[in-house]
Amino acid sequence: MGFASGLRRRAGRWRRAVLAALVTGAVVFPLSGAVRPEIPAPAPASLAPLSASTLAEAYAANRANAAEAARTAAAHDDRDRAATDRSLAAPARHLLRFDGRGSGRVTEVLGDLARADRIAVLVPGSDTSLDTYERFHAAASALYGQLVRQAPAGTRTAVVAWLGYETPATVSATVTTTGRAEQAAPRLRALVADLRAVAGGGPRVSLLCHSYGSVVCGRAAAGLAVDDIALVGSPGTGTDSAAALHTGARVWAARGADDWVAHVPHVSAGLFGTTVGFGTDPVSRAFGARVFAAGDGGHSDYFKPGSTSLSNLTRIVLGQTKAVTHD
Template structure:
């Protein structure tokens, strides 16, 4: 009976897992946005080039890259103009063509949440308005960068909160800007909010279903960067984003995985991630995530603390960080 009671307590604690950047809040169950980009049906039917276009759902990023390299500049621009939502979100399409396509999509979208994203000069690498909206933005020059990083954020992040002005370092854009400012010329940083994140405290934050969908999208995104000749990145995984990275690790093209403020990676230790990437972890003493129990019971909770010595990750000092969003 005592063991049963302890199990119930553990499950209850797991449910309280809060893995987002917005703190203690009521959670709402989310439906993950998956599948090919919006506009795929019209893309599949288009014969403007007198040939079949690569299927966004079935073609690999490498196959997409080969197709676009075989087009003239005018043909590429034609596709971007006719199908901006597909071209802008299709991994394997040349980076600058994706910027162009997403600028067109954002100018055509009159949702006030996205007005800031449409500002001239922004390098929007992905823009999917479905659901709460997904965005990726580049800081620096991906074409010439010798060192590349990708920032994967946690809960409560979407197209509307991607670069909110309050709690700047709790947003993917703020994290990426800060990281790029420190790494300087020769580097590029991608703020990748390319998956459906949990909202506040709720079952989504305590389970891995949204992270599993996010892991698929993250691995395909990284494959697209590789197909375009971008160096293998260091991936910075914050909060629930580290759950995404943990589930993606075995197939993710990454030089390093840097885990910050993690509730767990759904792995027992570094070896259990099955990755050749170097794994780093940090958690500052004032981060409330430290109060979240590192358990996984009946699918609830995300397992051991990656910042604990026994997990086996390389230690990143975080003495100067403050709170859950102070790492950058």
Template structure:
């Protein structure tokens, strides 16, 4: 690269960095009121689990036991012993990476019923503030929806804004697996909202599962604290840094139970999470769509054996976001730029920032081929 090119690149970087700083500074007052506290650490109820000696020996600590060792622990238990733990500690077992999938479904069903009952009681408690009663009523309704027949809830944590994972298809028999990682403004209350359907993880998951005609199981994963809006949280990697280990552990937990390595689809800010998780993520494919960057300058910097794909349609507003990283702001190079080195996913038919999984689009057809191993 000649001196003139370096100068032009340097000017573009400075301008982009200034623009990024301006955007964040201009929203700083608003964003400070929406700064999120990431949910970290072991599942709710861990203290009770640690104190349990029902099986005659201390149970493995969820905070220090990896998914493979946890899977081995459960394989050494009888069906009756597994059931006992799910009954005694549903919030732990339901979120325990490495625990058998059917046992997690059962545990989360129990945890949801407990949470619904407690929330209904709080909604009737006149000693609580009106806002607290309203929040409780909404949670009770949310739990009731998740308990609907046929839903497979692989994770449920009502703490904070709430986290959840839902499965489409049969993880025990699936030859392929896909995991959807969402971006901003997604939590327990919004992960399957009916508005902006294909901008939600369940909307993406259902669309992919249907398009693949059952050839891949799909998990809609809301297992990290997402940014709210376009403030400072969305412009920095703080929440992604907290979410990346959770994604890595979640996928390790699935593969430890015999599930195939997944294709991981990462939308918007979710691609920042995936980029940071990439070195330890046991994935066959890493697909970023509508990405603001993955905290890497080139695909080689992700240090992953997964095939890396990128999609962005021309009408996606994310293309106007400066693709730089400076002083902790911004998320680096544009993964959809050919110079990044990712494999291109066609997205001419997609519309806007949340249209990539819309039925009939070239992007969904390509995602389906990636998920089912047709494209490699």
């Protein structure tokens, strides 16, 4: 009995120490990701409700808005932002949403959304913004290319790169709490509803959630009309188990062998009116997800061309679940 009591006391001290470290990091470094001034840009385009018939109109309006944002950024001598906005305004880009103000919001489609049988939605993690958008776009492009190559004949695919929320900075007050995820979740749910409205015929929809994006997916998951939720490089979902997500979707999880997120403490507690930490490790047996192989990659390598993780994510999106490999 004394030994067991000692273990419990030590576990309690460890838990408090971890939470103290998380809170200290949130308090000491809150400004590290917020040094850039607000970027001026026009308000988002006013759009009709999304449907297959209004899709081309939405694309055109958002490209025009991105072009105007590029001119505004250039007038304020922000060459990098102007270049990003100009790239998004190109005729080949398909933007469901665009807002060039501040850190920026973009929802971009790769493929023919209106006719897709399989749709993958990429939900990004911390430090993703218009200033880093091309890196996020590269991940979406790699997935789309793999889907095109791997899809059975006659299967049509689309990828949606969803930068639809203000992501936290990696070192900030917000990255250890669920606050940004709770704000983002209704927007992710609205996106899925839009995709269902545009793509007739009941396409298969998968959420691929990276890093802090898995917290967003965790907050949005309950009752959401998606078929699969894949968590990669996840610090946790804010819940203790896959069952606690209250989703009918298959829940998957993977972590690369060189991913630093393995060392993030998997604890969760209410502090100062918010929740600090994200609960059970999604790749643990206790969480109850379908754990798949992600190879030897690091935290930013899940969508790297030729990687084990990208191959398995592609199989999940295509519904080829028996072909998904495991460690």
